[in-house]
Amino acid sequence: MSVRVDSAFKEQLKAFGKGDWNECFHCGNCSAICPLTENGFLFPRKGIRAIQMGLKDKLASYVDPWLCYYCGECTETCPRDANPGELMMTLRRYLTSVYDWTGLSGRLYRSFTAHLAVMIILFISVITAFLVFADFTIPLSDQGMVSINSFAPHGLISTLDHFLLGTLSFFLLTNMLNMFVQVIIKDKSVRVPFYMYFIEVWGAIFHFLTQARFSKCEKKRLYWFSHLFLMSSYVIMFVMIIFFLAWFQTDEVHPWWHPQRLLGYYVTAGLILGSTYFMIGRYRKNREMFRFSHHSDWIFLILLFLLALTGILIHIFRINHLPMAAYISYMFHLAVEVPMVVTFVAFSKWSHLAYRPLGLFFANLKKAAREKQYRIQLAPTT
Amino acid sequence: MNNEFRTGVYFCRHLNGQQEPMQVDELAGFIRDMPEVTVIWYPSDLRLDDPAQVISQIKEKGINRLIIAGDRPGFVKSLFSRIMIAAGQSAADVVVVSFREHNASGRADTGLARAVLTCAILDVPFELAALPADQPVNPNTLVIGGGIAGIQASLEIANAGKKVFLVERTGTIGGHMAMFDKTFPTLDCAACILTPKMVEAGQHPMIDLMTFCEVSSVTGVPGNYTVRILRKARRVNLATCIGCGLCAEKCPAKAPSEFDNGTTLRTAIYIPFPQAVPNKYLIDADSCTYVLKGKCGVCVKFCPVNGCINLDEKDQEVEITVGNIIVATGFKTFDPLRAEQFGYGKYPNVVTSLEFERLVNAAGPTGGMIRFRSEDKKGNRIFSPESDEPKSFALIHCVGSRDENYNKYCSRVCCMYSLKLAHLVKEKIPEAQVFEYYIDMRAFGKGYEEFSERIKEEGVQIIRGRTAKVTEKDGHLLVRSEEIYEERILEQKVDMVILAVGLEPTEDSGTLGKMLGLKTGADGWFTEANYLTDPVGTFTGGIAIAGVCQGPKDIPDTVAQASAAASRVLQSIIREKIRGSISNMKPEEIIKNAREISQLKINI
Numbered sequence: 001m002s003v004r005v006d007s008a009f010k011e012q013l014k015a016f017g018k019g020d021w022n023e024c025f026h027c028g029n030c031s032a033i034c035p036l037t038e039n040g041f042l043f044p045r046k047g048i049r050a051i052q053m054g055l056k057d058k059l060a061s062y063v064d065p066w067l068c069y070y071c072g073e074c075t076e077t078c079p080r081d082a083n084p085g086e087l088m089m090t091l092r093r094y095l096t097s098v099y100d101w102t103g104l105s106g107r108l109y110r111s112f113t114a115h116l117a118v119m120i121i122l123f124i125s126v127i128t129a130f131l132v133f134a135d136f137t138i139p140l141s142d143q144g145m146v147s148i149n150s151f152a153p154h155g156l157i158s159t160l161d162h163f164l165l166g167t168l169s170f171f172l173l174t175n176m177l178n179m180f181v182q183v184i185i186k187d188k189s190v191r192v193p194f195y196m197y198f199i200e201v202w203g204a205i206f207h208f209l210t211q212a213r214f215s216k217c218e219k220k221r222l223y224w225f226s227h228l229f230l231m232s233s234y235v236i237m238f239v240m241i242i243f244f245l246a247w248f249q250t251d252e253v254h255p256w257w258h259p260q261r262l263l264g265y266y267v268t269a270g271l272i273l274g275s276t277y278f279m280i281g282r283y284r285k286n287r288e289m290f291r292f293s294h295h296s297d298w299i300f301l302i303l304l305f306l307l308a309l310t311g312i313l314i315h316i317f318r319i320n321h322l323p324m325a326a327y328i329s330y331m332f333h334l335a336v337e338v339p340m341v342v343t344f345v346a347f348s349k350w351s352h353l354a355y356r357p358l359g360l361f362f363a364n365l366k367k368a369a370r371e372k373q374y375r376i377q378l379a380p381t382t
Numbered sequence: 383m384n385n386e387f388r389t390g391v392y393f394c395r396h397l398n399g400q401q402e403p404m405q406v407d408e409l410a411g412f413i414r415d416m417p418e419v420t421v422i423w424y425p426s427d428l429r430l431d432d433p434a435q436v437i438s439q440i441k442e443k444g445i446n447r448l449i450i451a452g453d454r455p456g457f458v459k460s461l462f463s464r465i466m467i468a469a470g471q472s473a474a475d476v477v478v479v480s481f482r483e484h485n486a487s488g489r490a491d492t493g494l495a496r497a498v499l500t501c502a503i504l505d506v507p508f509e510l511a512a513l514p515a516d517q518p519v520n521p522n523t524l525v526i527g528g529g530i531a532g533i534q535a536s537l538e539i540a541n542a543g544k545k546v547f548l549v550e551r552t553g554t555i556g557g558h559m560a561m562f563d564k565t566f567p568t569l570d571c572a573a574c575i576l577t578p579k580m581v582e583a584g585q586h587p588m589i590d591l592m593t594f595c596e597v598s599s600v601t602g603v604p605g606n607y608t609v610r611i612l613r614k615a616r617r618v619n620l621a622t623c624i625g626c627g628l629c630a631e632k633c634p635a636k637a638p639s640e641f642d643n644g645t646t647l648r649t650a651i652y653i654p655f656p657q658a659v660p661n662k663y664l665i666d667a668d669s670c671t672y673v674l675k676g677k678c679g680v681c682v683k684f685c686p687v688n689g690c691i692n693l694d695e696k697d698q699e700v701e702i703t704v705g706n707i708i709v710a711t712g713f714k715t716f717d718p719l720r721a722e723q724f725g726y727g728k729y730p731n732v733v734t735s736l737e738f739e740r741l742v743n744a745a746g747p748t749g750g751m752i753r754f755r756s757e758d759k760k761g762n763r764i765f766s767p768e769s770d771e772p773k774s775f776a777l778i779h780c781v782g783s784r785d786e787n788y789n790k791y792c793s794r795v796c797c798m799y800s801l802k803l804a805h806l807v808k809e810k811i812p813e814a815q816v817f818e819y820y821i822d823m824r825a826f827g828k829g830y831e832e833f834s835e836r837i838k839e840e841g842v843q844i845i846r847g848r849t850a851k852v853t854e855k856d857g858h859l860l861v862r863s864e865e866i867y868e869e870r871i872l873e874q875k876v877d878m879v880i881l882a883v884g885l886e887p888t889e890d891s892g893t894l895g896k897m898l899g900l901k902t903g904a905d906g907w908f909t910e911a912n913y914l915t916d917p918v919g920t921f922t923g924g925i926a927i928a929g930v931c932q933g934p935k936d937i938p939d940t941v942a943q944a945s946a947a948a949s950r951v952l953q954s955i956i957r958e959k960i961r962g963s964i965s966n967m968k969p970e971e972i973i974k975n976a977r978e979i980s981q982l983k984i985n986i
Contacts, residue, residue, distance in 0.1 A: 028864030
């Protein structure tokens with residue numbers, strides 16, 4: 001099969017992040033120093049090779065970036081200062097845009113202005129909707145509670161949530177399907193037997209929940225923990241809002257030991273501490289993986305932080321019986337949440353929540369299938 | 383100069399990594415008022431990816447002579463030549479002005495760059511305008527450094543009948559080459575080639591050998607330098623020592639041997655190696671019990687010559703006058719402790735190439751048998767013949783070279799000496815497994831490629847891929863790398879790892895350079911007057927450089943450069959006149975000369 005070479009590809013990739021791929025002289029140091037590489041999945045060097053050669057189609061089926069957790073050891077020891085670690089990050093952003101068939105992802109990644117514009121439009125729309133439809137003058141209830149559910153009934157909000165979820169799920173799922181086509185179907189070198197999908201899926205779920213591979217990166221324990229804490233907080237919050245909003249959003253203030261409040265505290269702590277840790281890191285550039293920041297990284301962290309902050313404000317105003325302030329905080333809470341979810345879940349950074357376990361799943365599938373093919377080749381023919 | 387010339391000056395983008403780069407604006411401002419300059423272009427003015435636009439600009443201004451100025455203007459010369467032809471002009475009228483060629487790359491060199499540019503605009507060769515005045519010359523020569531370069535240069539001059547002072551820091555001449563076992567690509571015994579030269583230098587009536595000495599100051603002008611030399615206390619009289627070795631037999635103090643690279647121990651009174659020149663003993667003040675504690679004197683008691691050993695001798699300073707100086711200070715090897723991923727210092731059987739040279743040498747610590755490194759009773763890591771024989775070896779190329787974290791440059795010799803070491807291993811242990819890990823194989827010299835092919839045929843496994851790290855597992859060393867051609871991770875168990883350490887300038891080359899007015903490049907090597915056409919000269923008159931101190935090179939190149947430096951010196955001695963320093967010429971002076979010369983040309 002002939003291979004298409006796109007000589008302009010190197011330039012196109014620059015919008016997705018920094019990595020000095022022209023510097024590389026292919027000594028193989030990065031692949032060999034990485035604790036996560038194994039035969040068949042040699043990164044980052046092979047990816048750099050494909051970029052230097054302009055093999056755009058080959059890169060589209062390249063699953064390796066999702067296996068890298070950016071510990072930065074390759075960049076630290078690279079004899080050419082080619083930043084292979086950041087290159088993998090760049091490729092993750094690029095691949096996100098490849099999987100996204102709407103083309104929106106590429107636009108958001110390539111242009112800070114576009115991303116900001118979309119966010120501002122959504123932010124203003126939410127605020128306007130509240131100002132038009134919501135009643136900010138609802139007083140305290142008879143029990144002296146703030147009537148969040150009269151201001152924004154959980155039934156209505158969760159209907160809207162479900163609508164949003166449905167739309168975004170459609171995009172994310174079709175993108176995931178696209179990833180499946182790019183990585184598995186288009187790769188003719190390996191055929192995956194159907195039953196293997198059921199065997200390998202458990203490993204992917206296990207790694208999604210524990211991020212155990214992450215901890216293989218040496219000396220990066222705090223980073224791993226912060227990431228896990230942040231990610232679990234967000235997932236819990238997501239599940240709460242989408243499926244249990246009626247239980248989660250109540251006017252009654254439960255005692256502090258109530259599971260609803262405890263979960264709320266866990267989520268808030270995770271979001272605040274996690275996003276602060278990453279923001280400080282990215283500001284100080286004190287670790288290899290924080291040295292280069294794309295605009296999507298900053299927007300993501302700032303929104304996460306604001307989300308948690310407005311959540312805290314709602315809570316404070318509710319227990320202090322200040323209806324007006326609580327309503328305004330609630331409005332801003334949603335005005336931050338909606339742009340964040342819309343732009344990031346299916347089209348930008350947040351989609352790695354889906355692509356990473358999926359990438360691992362596909363990689364394991366390929367590995368198992370290759371091993372099987374190899375065994376068949378070796379088996380005696382009689 | 384032809385008055386019909388309409389000259390355009392194009393400034394290339396400045397590429398070098400100087401902290402304070404050349405101020406192109408200043409330069410442009412200076413030449414803007416010159417009547418000879420019609421137009422000045424910056425990179426932003428001309429779009430080189432759109433030649434049609436450049437051609438139309440040239441036609442519009444009527445340019446028929448184009449000067450490309452910058453660091454590496456040669457890159458765009460061919461493009462501009464074609465553009466000029468397309469514009470109906472001659473390609474011969476494209477003039478390239480490289481500031482880098484004249485070592486004018488930083489902001490401080492703007493004056494020099496101005497002079498270089500003016501010469502080009504006036505069509506006067508820079509060398510003609512920047513010709514320093516001649517001075518009388520003292521026929522004596524100082525050679526600093528007693529390695530192969532210093533020995534070769536000294537012999538060339540001395541054989542022409544001129545006096546040479548050969549100053550060497552250690553107790554013997556010979557340098558690094560004396561430590562090597564074999565040379566590539568001919569596999570000659572290094573000592574067999576070097577020792578006759580050393581002896582010749584030691585006995586030559588025109589060579590004044592000053593071992594265990596260091597240059598402490600240099601004053602004067604080209605052709606007449608006064609050099610103060612520190613004669614370190616040897617504590618053994620060179621004239622009366624008969625080299626019997628009784629003193630060393632009885633000496634109680636021990637220290638790691640410099641000559642064997644610390645892989646074995648020597649006594650405090652010692653001879654660097656059996657073939658040392660001069661073949662006389664000396665005392666190492668850092669380990670001698672008498673010097674440290676004030677009592678011992680065993681050597682004095684046993685010395686058969688009365689008054690030969692004087693333990694209380696002090697350092698002296700001597701002063702000599704010379705006309706020329708040749709700097710041949712050589713190199714030091716990269717310290718692999720800086721690159722901890724290779725495990726040097728942590729695992730005893732990770733050794734440097736220089737240590738391994740001593741290990742395979744028949745006169746080395748094990749008598750030429752390849753052995754594991756062991757520890758003696760006092761915990762010194764040494765090579766001893768009693769240890770076992772390793773059976774598998776990994777040679778790692780480019781340790782400390784071609785690496786942005788250490789040295790960017792290629793050390794030029796490591797590929798070849800690694801191949802040579804692989805051969806030596808195979809020669810001593812035919813069943814040994816030898817793996818070589820390289821990035822690019824640089825076999826560039828005469829017979830080198832053939833040598834490399836020969837080693838491959840001997841069964842050495844040559845693997846393309848830089849080693850990422852060396853770890854220990856089950857008593858073996860585990861070498862992890864990517865095999866680039868096979869696209870797989872390779873974890874190879876070996877018994878011994880040999881690090882092909884690169885070459886670095888000596889620690890005090892900066893001090894010496896300052897003393898002599900030599901420039902050093904970003905890498906620390908001494909800068910030659912012109913890389914292509916004057917690789918032995920410097921910007922200071924009467925001072926030549928030879929050997930690795932100018933940049934990494936192998937023995938044949940070193941010897942050639944040493945001979946070239948000697949011929950440069952002899953030239954001035956025979957002419958009885960020496961050219962002054964280019965570095966002392968002021969840019970204004972050069973520009974004035976250039977104007978005068980260009981006036982003469984018009985009159986013709």
